[in-house]
Amino acid sequence: MQTLASAHSGLAPSAWICRFAPLVPRSGPVLDLACGSGRHLRLFLARGHSVTAVDKDLSGLSDLGGAAGLERLELDLEDGRPFPLSDRRFAAVVVTNYLHRPLLPALVEAVAPSGLLLYETFAEGNERFGRPSNPDFLLTPGELLETARGRLRVLAYEDLEVATPKPSCVQRIAAIC
Numbered sequence: 485m486q487t488l489a490s491a492h493s494g495l496a497p498s499a500w501i502c503r504f505a506p507l508v509p510r511s512g513p514v515l516d517l518a519c520g521s522g523r524h525l526r527l528f529l530a531r532g533h534s535v536t537a538v539d540k541d542l543s544g545l546s547d548l549g550g551a552a553g554l555e556r557l558e559l560d561l562e563d564g565r566p567f568p569l570s571d572r573r574f575a576a577v578v579v580t581n582y583l584h585r586p587l588l589p590a591l592v593e594a595v596a597p598s599g600l601l602l603y604e605t606f607a608e609g610n611e612r613f614g615r616p617s618n619p620d621f622l623l624t625p626g627e628l629l630e631t632a633r634g635r636l637r638v639l640a641y642e643d644l645e646v647a648t649p650k651p652s653c654v655q656r657i658a659a660i661c
């Protein structure tokens with residue numbers, strides 16, 4: 485049977501996100517921030533979650549039509565305004581391959597009790613492999629741990645070089661509220 489996750493021909497979901505998806509409270513709402521073509525929101529829709537998709541360009545979701553349970557918010561997260569979802573709480577906050585540092589505290593705040601922060605993006609050292617190489621887009625050592633400290637319980641954390649889907653330096657965390 486094809487699922488929303490497998491029917492889309494784009495990138496496969498991250499193995500890190502897939503690993504922790506079963507721990508997200510059943511049918512709770514999921515935020516996919518800077519979702520791109522929505523590889524992770526497709527995974528969570530297929531698992532029965534409602535999903536809020538945020539990106540400055542949601543054209544990558546056009547094949548999803550009026551999918552049930554999908555809320556689309558096309559907006560610029562870096563325009564200097566306060567985080568637009570500060571009054572909402574999510575069973576999972578999912579962010580991959582995106583970093584805008586001023587948002588980090590608000591993203592931790594957006595995790596509901598028993599919910600998860602699932603974050604994976606490029607880290608310092610990645611400049612050796614190409615882009616992103618701008619320090620604004622690269623996590624510093626321990627930065628995701630610091631983000632979670634005192635607010636979330638860390639289930640897993642890695643800061644390492646990976647070979648796939650392309651050689652890069654990444655940092656990733658799974659943390660529960």
Ligand SMILES: C[S@@+](CC[C@H](N)C(=O)[O-])C[C@H]1O[C@@H](n2cnc3c(N)ncnc32)[C@H](O)[C@@H]1O
Pocket residue numbers: 495517518519520521522523538539540541559560561562563579580581582
């Ligand atoms: C490398 S893609 C990652 C997409 C997705 N998270 C994934 O891993 O497949 C980065 C995404 O961030 C979005 N983005 C970049 N700057 C943004 C901004 N200022 N506001 C909202 N989204 C932004 C881009 O449109 C793009 O979809």
